[in-house]
Amino acid sequence: MSVMSDYAKKKMSAEDAISLVRDGDSIVVPTGVGEPPALLTALSAQRKRLHDVKVAQILAIRKFGYIDPETVEHVRHVALFYGAATRAGGQSGWIDFIPNYFSEIPSLIERGQLASDVVFSMASPMDAHGYFSLSLGADYTMAAVAKARAVVLEVNPHVPFAYGNCHVHISQVAALVESSEPVLEVGLPKIGPVQEAIGKYVADLIDDGATLQIGYGGIPDAVVMQLTNKRDLGIHTEMIGDGILTLLESGAVTNRRKNYLPGKMVATFALGSSRLYKFMDHNPALEIHPVEYTNAPNLAGLNDNLVAINATLQIDLLGQCGSESLGHLPYSGTGGQADFVRAANLSKGGKAFIVLPSTAKDDSISRIVPMLSPGTHVSTSKNDINYVVTEFGVAQLRGKSAGQRARELIGIAHPNFRAELTEQAKRMGLF
Numbered sequence: 512m513s514v515m516s517d518y519a520k521k522k523m524s525a526e527d528a529i530s531l532v533r534d535g536d537s538i539v540v541p542t543g544v545g546e547p548p549a550l551l552t553a554l555s556a557q558r559k560r561l562h563d564v565k566v567a568q569i570l571a572i573r574k575f576g577y578i579d580p581e582t583v584e585h586v587r588h589v590a591l592f593y594g595a596a597t598r599a600g601g602q603s604g605w606i607d608f609i610p611n612y613f614s615e616i617p618s619l620i621e622r623g624q625l626a627s628d629v630v631f632s633m634a635s636p637m638d639a640h641g642y643f644s645l646s647l648g649a650d651y652t653m654a655a656v657a658k659a660r661a662v663v664l665e666v667n668p669h670v671p672f673a674y675g676n677c678h679v680h681i682s683q684v685a686a687l688v689e690s691s692e693p694v695l696e697v698g699l700p701k702i703g704p705v706q707e708a709i710g711k712y713v714a715d716l717i718d719d720g721a722t723l724q725i726g727y728g729g730i731p732d733a734v735v736m737q738l739t740n741k742r743d744l745g746i747h748t749e750m751i752g753d754g755i756l757t758l759l760e761s762g763a764v765t766n767r768r769k770n771y772l773p774g775k776m777v778a779t780f781a782l783g784s785s786r787l788y789k790f791m792d793h794n795p796a797l798e799i800h801p802v803e804y805t806n807a808p809n810l811a812g813l814n815d816n817l818v819a820i821n822a823t824l825q826i827d828l829l830g831q832c833g834s835e836s837l838g839h840l841p842y843s844g845t846g847g848q849a850d851f852v853r854a855a856n857l858s859k860g861g862k863a864f865i866v867l868p869s870t871a872k873d874d875s876i877s878r879i880v881p882m883l884s885p886g887t888h889v890s891t892s893k894n895d896i897n898y899v900v901t902e903f904g905v906a907q908l909r910g911k912s913a914g915q916r917a918r919e920l921i922g923i924a925h926p927n928f929r930a931e932l933t934e935q936a937k938r939m940g941l942f
Contacts, residue, residue, distance in 0.1 A: 812857030814858055
């Protein structure tokens with residue numbers, strides 16, 4: 512059978528494709544804009560005829576109808592990371608949460624610890640050899656494809672065909688649904704003076720020839736904007752976004768000095784504008800790979816001078832970072848932060864930056880605290896922490912004693928809180 516006749520045989524409506532889902536199934540969906548809107552809209556419409564179906568995803572971008580506290584006995588969301596669409600449900604308890612390192616989600620799937628009965632994913636148009644590209648989110652989706660009973664792809668002409676280990680063959684697919692809406696665009700966060708100040712401190716510590724992992728957020732993007740005069744930077748990251756595209760267009764990124772996959776940008780998912788998605792299409796300079804390949808510390812750390820830039824919500828005087836909860840209330844998830852902090856620590860000449868504004872709520876609360884708020888989920892441990900940067904400076908904690916760390920962190924806290932933090936440190940026996 513030719514690939515085109517196989518395609519025609521498997522093409523159906525989104526409504527018909529939902530018939531492949533059985534009661535008790537777990538549906539795995541890629542992160543971010545890799546989520547297929549036509550399929551998830553159809554699932555939402557039909558959810559009340561299903562029972563005990565779960566949708567597992569690291570970051571839901573859109574709040575589809577099935578994300579509904581009234582119908583969780585029919586279809587329930589399982590978050591591997593919270594975002595705006597799922598945070599309230601997680602805090603209220605009707606959305607489940609599975610703690611994880613992003614790099615290890617594929618192994619959870621392979622070992623059967625995270626079920627994968629059905630995969631729903633966006634995909635590029637099929638090439639002449641019968642392959643689709645899951646360019647928007649190879650992440651853990653490739654592992655789920657290998658395990659699933661049924662793989663359902665939403666094929667969209669606006670999804671780029673990227674290179675790397677992100678391809679699914681028509682023979683692996685149970686159903687194809689066509690859609691033509693533009694891929695969802697996610698703009699750059701706003702950058703204010705605090706973000707700019709932090710960005711400059713970090714940028715000054717990044718050398719020509721460094722390889723970058725850049726998380727999402729105002730501060731990481733503020734760093735990117737101040738790197739356009741650097742030379743021979745490389746990219747080995749989990750997310751490719753418009754900030755990296757800006758660096759590439761400035762001439763700062765060449766990937767020539769990477770010693771692991773030289774000449775190639777490497778990522779596991781994309782989140783940005785239509786301009787980014789067009790740039791990705793059939794671009795031999797970029798490869799999209801599964802997350803166990805991009806984020807595994809022992810692999811990412813093969814890059815010399817790996818720089819990891821990630822944000823946190825709160826840090827204590829020992830250097831423990833609470834990046835994913837507000838006290839006991841979940842806010843996001845570990846994601847790839849711990850993966851890349853450890854990778855940078857393994858890298859020859861590597862630097863891991865944790866960035867945060869010194870205060871919250873109009874300077875009324877210090878984000879540098881004696882102890883993390885009760886119940887806070889620790890994302891980066893005291894043993895892994897390296898550089899911490901606020902708008903008031905840089906603290907390098909690796910190899911420092913508890914007392915030295917406290918002094919370093921108090922030195923980059925907001926001036927209004929330094930005396931209080933010093934007194935607390937004395938009471939805790941750190942000085």
